[in-house]
Amino acid sequence: MRADKAWAAVEQRDSTRDGTFVYAVSSTRIYCRPSCPSRRPRRDRVSFFPSGIQARAAGYRSCKRCRPDDIGLVNHAERAAVRAARLIEQAPLEPWTLAELARRVKVSPSHLQRTFARVIGVSPREYRDALRRKRFTERLHKGDTVSRATYEAGYGASSRVYERTMHEGLSPAAVRRGAPGATIRYTTVPTSLGTMLVAATDKGVCSVTIGDDAGTLAQELAAHFPKAELTSDDHDMRALASSVARMVEGDATADVPLDVKGTAFQWKVWRLLQRIPRGSTRSYAAVAESLGQPTAARAVARACATNPVALVIPCHRVVRGDGSMGGYRWGVSRKERLLARERGEQ
Ligand SMILES: [Zn+2]
Known part of the structure; x- marks a missing residue:
């Protein structure tokens, strides 16, 4: 099919060429038969396909006005x-x-x-395989892991995917490099302590923060994960976010999966914090002692201050040896209110 002849047919609304090709418009994502009565698009926005099948595979929808697929099929x-x-x-x-x-x-x-x-x-089988491959690479571009993309694309085993994508000259790792960083979904929920932002990768919760407004929290999230692809997702994240938010009100000890990076020392501290019962506190020095590193109280305080997931890792339960609050990443007054509530004082 010659593009200049096809374009001439489109310009003339040549109905004799209907069924021999369709034209697709990038600005509207719609494809039409040559004789479509709608306004002529700009030439630089038009591409041509042998039929609607190929246009749909490229992501276009058929025009409701000229119904380009209802022609050319004689029997x-x-x-x-x-x-x-x-x-x-x-x-x-x-x-x-x-x-x-x-x-x-x-x-x-x-x-x-x-x-x-x-x-x-192509054959029906080849057509199905092409659609699956397309879905697979789309998932990878969105930042999914190979195993998840494999599952989502309906492939039985990763090895077959490698086989097929290698055949296409494209390794999963290469596709992955096209999507730097992880995909992180997040949403915000109101709590009695302020707005809470809950963010997660496909492996688990990676950030829980509390603040005065959703916009600032989202900005801080972006600053913390500069290479990730951040997606505000109020729908899929709602259940997870509300189970974390309920911990503020004290009626849940949510066991949520975490996807949090930390040093071995940070993780030792964080795991220990997760074992401090609700309603009680420990001093930084006591935590250091439990770790077998009695001189590490300041390092414990730093591990608390860098806790990325408020409440899920209850760093608010660590206080100074003299009983004063010590710091809290999300505001000392919030820490006070949390602890008072956990002690049943509020
Ligand atoms: Zn049309």
Whole structure:
């Protein structure tokens, strides 16, 4: 197909070329038949595809006005092939067999195989595999791990994915490099101590912070994870965030998975803090002693001050030896209120 001839047909709304190609418009993400009555798009926004199938695979939707797919298919078998392609597009993870597809679109398997190849250009199986590969690379670009992307794309085993993507000249690791850093989803919830921001990777909670307003908390999150792709997600994060927020009010000891980086020492301190019962406190010196490092009280205080997940790691339960509050990353008055509530004083 020559682009200049195709463009001439679009400019003239040449209905005799309907069914021989479609044109797609990058600004609207819609594809049309050449004779579509809608306003002519700018040439530099137009690309051409042999049929709607390829346009949809490239992410375009069919025009509701000119219905570009309702033409050019002269017989029942060709329409059946397009319906079969639509079935695969709607559920590329289904283990479609030729027999099942043929049954669904009401033609014989051998007939479908032939017509599908002629109309679509590849076999049903190749078409399904191409859609799965596309989904797999999309997941990787979004920052998913290889194993998760493998699962999401419906592949049985990673080795098969490697085989296929290597065949395409693209290793999963190479795709991954195109998405630097992790994907972090976050949401904010109101609590009696202020606004709480809860953020998580696909492995677990990576940040819990408390502050006066959601905007500032989101800015701090971005500053803390400069290379990550941050996504505000009030829907998928809601359940996790509210279970963490309930810890503020004291009616849950949420056992949430964590994805937190720390030194071996920080983790020793953090694990120990997680064993301090609700309603009680320890001094920095006492924690250091429990670690077998009695002179490390200041290092313990630093580990508390760098705790990335408020409440989940209860650094608020560590106070000075003289009983005064000591510091708190999210404000000493919040620490006081938390401890008073945990002691049943509020
Ligand atoms: Zn149209």
